[in-house]
Amino acid sequence: MHLNPYGEYAVLLAASLANDWPHDRAGIEQRTRDFGMTMDFPDEPDDHELTRAVIDEWLRVVDAEPGLPRAELLNAQMAAAATYPRLTDHHGEGWHLHYRDDGQRLAFVLRAVITVGTALHLTSRGMTRLLRCEAPPCTRVVVDITRNGRQRFCSVRCANRAAVRRHRARVEG
Numbered sequence: 001m002h003l004n005p006y007g008e009y010a011v012l013l014a015a016s017l018a019n020d021w022p023h024d025r026a027g028i029e030q031r032t033r034d035f036g037m038t039m040d041f042p043d044e045p046d047d048h049e050l051t052r053a054v055i056d057e058w059l060r061v062v063d064a065e066p067g068l069p070r071a072e073l074l075n076a077q078m079a080a081a082a083t084y085p086r087l088t089d090h091h092g093e094g095w096h097l098h099y100r101d102d103g104q105r106l107a108f109v110l111r112a113v114i115t116v117g118t119a120l121h122l123t124s125r126g127m128t129r130l131l132r133c134e135a136p137p138c139t140r141v142v143v144d145i146t147r148n149g150r151q152r153f154c155s156v157r158c159a160n161r162a163a164v165r166r167h168r169a170r171v172e173g
Helices: 006-019 025-034 047-063 068-081 106-125 156-172
Strands: 086-088 096-098 130-132 141-143
Touching (some): 006 047, 047 068, 047 106, 106 130
Antiparallel strands (some): 086 096
8 A cells, every 4th residue: 555645646646737727628647647546537528618717716725825815725625625534445556545525527536636736835845945946036836845945936937047147137236
């Protein structure tokens, strides 16, 4: 039996969806596959819209102050999404835990996976390790999975842009 790596893959999946929203339901489902989910989802006509609402709600957690405000928002989202943990063995993955009922629609599965994963990420890595890119005007989500916990930019490009701005400010100032 293994414990799902809900924390890392789930929060990275959420950030990927937030930063690059797929054009259709197939794109969302492909993204779940890209991040390691293997389960099949019943196809419903409003999956794209409902999943967008899940991501928009999760972005409230990203934008919340670290600590109690973030925890309260996330606790409320988990209470609405997650059920008691249960053992499952599907798709030859071996025994592992799910924090949701079986047979749920795409948006509801993602809500449970993303909220529980975000909680695991924040409690194991630190409440400040989920943020927006600090290189204006970029607003992409940054999931800090670095060893030292100092990631502040979504990409090398944004980090370089911020460094150039700091350099120019020192030279001009």
